[in-house]
Amino acid sequence: MARAGSARGRKHSPLSQDGAAAAARCAAARRRVISMSYSANSAHLGSSLGVVEILDAVLAVSDLRPATARATERDRVILSKGHAAMAYYAALEQYGLVAPSLLDAYLQNGTPLWGHVGLTEAVPAIDATSGSLGHGLSLATGFSLGHRLRGSDHRVFCILSDGECDEGSIWEAALFAGARKLSSLTAIVDYNHIQSLAPTREVMDLEPFGAKWRSFGFETIELDGHDWAALVAALERPSRGRPRVILAHTVKGKGVARIENTVASHYKPALAADLELA
Amino acid sequence: MRKRIIELIEADASVDPRIVFLTGDLGFSFVEPLEQALGERFVNMGVAEANMVSVAASLAASGFRPFAYSIAPFMTARCLEQIRNDICYQRRAVRLIGVGAGFSYGTLGPSHHALEDATIMAALPDLVVANPGNAAELDRCYAALLDDPRPAYFRIARESGASYGAPIFSPQTAAFAARRGGDVTLAASGGSVTQCLAAAEALAGEGIEAAVVSVPIVQPFPMEAFAALLTGAPVVSVFEGYRGNPLSVGVMEALLARGMGEAFVDLTAPQAFPSLVGDTETLRRRAGLDPAAIAAQARALIAGCGARKIGARA
Numbered sequence: 001m002a003r004a005g006s007a008r009g010r011k012h013s014p015l016s017q018d019g020a021a022a023a024a025r026c027a028a029a030r031r032r033v034i035s036m037s038y039s040a041n042s043a044h045l046g047s048s049l050g051v052v053e054i055l056d057a058v059l060a061v062s063d064l065r066p067a068t069a070r071a072t073e074r075d076r077v078i079l080s081k082g083h084a085a086m087a088y089y090a091a092l093e094q095y096g097l098v099a100p101s102l103l104d105a106y107l108q109n110g111t112p113l114w115g116h117v118g119l120t121e122a123v124p125a126i127d128a129t130s131g132s133l134g135h136g137l138s139l140a141t142g143f144s145l146g147h148r149l150r151g152s153d154h155r156v157f158c159i160l161s162d163g164e165c166d167e168g169s170i171w172e173a174a175l176f177a178g179a180r181k182l183s184s185l186t187a188i189v190d191y192n193h194i195q196s197l198a199p200t201r202e203v204m205d206l207e208p209f210g211a212k213w214r215s216f217g218f219e220t221i222e223l224d225g226h227d228w229a230a231l232v233a234a235l236e237r238p239s240r241g242r243p244r245v246i247l248a249h250t251v252k253g254k255g256v257a258r259i260e261n262t263v264a265s266h267y268k269p270a271l272a273a274d275l276e277l278a
Numbered sequence: 279m280r281k282r283i284i285e286l287i288e289a290d291a292s293v294d295p296r297i298v299f300l301t302g303d304l305g306f307s308f309v310e311p312l313e314q315a316l317g318e319r320f321v322n323m324g325v326a327e328a329n330m331v332s333v334a335a336s337l338a339a340s341g342f343r344p345f346a347y348s349i350a351p352f353m354t355a356r357c358l359e360q361i362r363n364d365i366c367y368q369r370r371a372v373r374l375i376g377v378g379a380g381f382s383y384g385t386l387g388p389s390h391h392a393l394e395d396a397t398i399m400a401a402l403p404d405l406v407v408a409n410p411g412n413a414a415e416l417d418r419c420y421a422a423l424l425d426d427p428r429p430a431y432f433r434i435a436r437e438s439g440a441s442y443g444a445p446i447f448s449p450q451t452a453a454f455a456a457r458r459g460g461d462v463t464l465a466a467s468g469g470s471v472t473q474c475l476a477a478a479e480a481l482a483g484e485g486i487e488a489a490v491v492s493v494p495i496v497q498p499f500p501m502e503a504f505a506a507l508l509t510g511a512p513v514v515s516v517f518e519g520y521r522g523n524p525l526s527v528g529v530m531e532a533l534l535a536r537g538m539g540e541a542f543v544d545l546t547a548p549q550a551f552p553s554l555v556g557d558t559e560t561l562r563r564r565a566g567l568d569p570a571a572i573a574a575q576a577r578a579l580i581a582g583c584g585a586r587k588i589g590a591r592a
Contacts, residue, residue, distance in 0.1 A: 072341050119368050129368050132359055138329045139364060142336025149298065149319060172329035
């Protein structure tokens with residue numbers, strides 16, 4: 001039943017080979033996130049800053065581009081941790097997938113981009129609504145099953161938070177995807193070790209995290225989630241015929257020293273001073 | 279009616295390669311022919327309804343026509359947020375099938391009864407709620423919703439339901455007279471239509487002519503089609519579910535819009551989990567939703583109206 005690995009034989013995206021350009025995109029995205037958080041007085045700054053490299057690497061590897069955004073037959077990218085919406089919008093902007101004017105007007109009344117990701121005609125690149133945790137991996141699994149039923153070799157990328165893995169539905173999806181060997185599916189966990197109220201190891205320790213995913217039938221890769229080249233290499237590794245999870249260790253609030261690795265960075269918006277440092 | 283909806287999907291499956299059937303590991307002795315017909319498009323999702331609903335949403339986004347199948351409470355309450363966010367918020371045209379409407383699963387116990395499902399599903403934006411009263415209604419609901427871009431919940435009773443027929447042209451016109459009569463109107467949906475037809479038969483023996491109006495698609499409520507069937511006679515709403523169900527809300531709205539000229543009584547199940555075992559018929563009788571109780575309520579309502587009219591004249 002298992003199809004040959006869907007990532008196998010695919011050409012590497014030209015974008016995925018250029019680390020300097022990626023660094024520039026990530027820096028720009030980070031500035032954009034800080035600016036959006038400041039101007040909209042928006043929470044989830046830390047959650048957004050930590051996932052910048054992950055989102056850029058996923059988009060670099062995927063075939064999601066302005067020309068393909070409206071197509072059914074393409075890779076799918078799902079931000080399951082929908083509270084990192086600012087980073088998602090900023091990453092999409094770097095790939096021309098969202099109008100900059102929409103980000104300039106972030107959270108203003110009457111604009112289409114909410115504080116948690118929702119489907120909108122204004123941004124066809126958005127593949128799934130999120131905001132309540134624990135839905136994205138199932139939605140990604142559905143896209144992956146759809147690819148298999150159509151005989152498509154397209155891929156599905158799903159970015160999860162670590163705290164989100166407390167949700168039972170994550171493990172319902174993992175059990176199904178593992179059992180069915182949905183090799184087109186890659187989950188990336190933004191493993192910043194901090195959830196909404198406290199460190200993950202205090203709230204509900206996820207470790208041994210990699211062993212859990214392996215036991216569910218996932219190929220498991222653990223890496224530094226700010227190492228863009230390592231992320232790309234892990235995403236482009238030929239498929240081993242089963243779903244893949246990348247446990248990407250990150251620093252919540254990465255890039256703004258005063259908030260790095262703090263619970264408060266989940267809630268407090270950016271300050272004017274952060275804009276100058278970025 | 280479980281068998282019937284599987285037959286309908288099976289008939290479509292052979293001509294429509296977009297149909298995908300997901301089951302939450304249920305449907306023993308019903309779904310096997312469908313599995314044969316669909317091949318890999320029949321997917322047992324395991325005992326994991328939340329995942330099943332989200333997977334169905336993404337299959338719809340991928341160009342498929344997904345059906346998700348389970349027992350009514352597991353199909354609705356267990357995975358409510360997945361239905362809310364992934365199907366309704368994302369506007370994915372998934373067909374949810376919940377079998378065991380109302381007290382269908384009688385002695386299996388309250389965990390398997392479905393008395394709040396229609397109310398909860400009707401509260402969600404865009405979701406169509408079909409609650410057919412017999413196989414003919416089911417066929418017509420299925421056909422009317424086949425190409426509808428909205429998601430739909432099919433609330434399916436175990437029993438076949440009494441036969442009678444009338445066309446459903448669209449969800450908006452899905453209300454019709456299953457029986458004519460000028461003394462009282464029994465408005466019902468789903469399994470209660472059969473109960474009301476039996477009640478009307480009993481009343482006829484006493485010289486009371488009861489109309490039975492069936493509403494197989496309760497959300498959106500077919501307001502105009504239903505209002506057109508009101509005669510000025512008193513109205514009894516009968517639904518195998520709790521108060522606030524989409525049938526009684528719709529009936530009340532229709533009556534209020536007319537100035538509440540008709541006397542009205544709303545028959546629903548007590549909002550409580552029964553502590554003692556009962557089969558379907560017993561539970562219905564205890565809830566006052568059986569033909570005898572419906573007829574008694576109709577009689578009392580007619581008598582009450584008479585008293586009010588006399589009082590008004592005095």
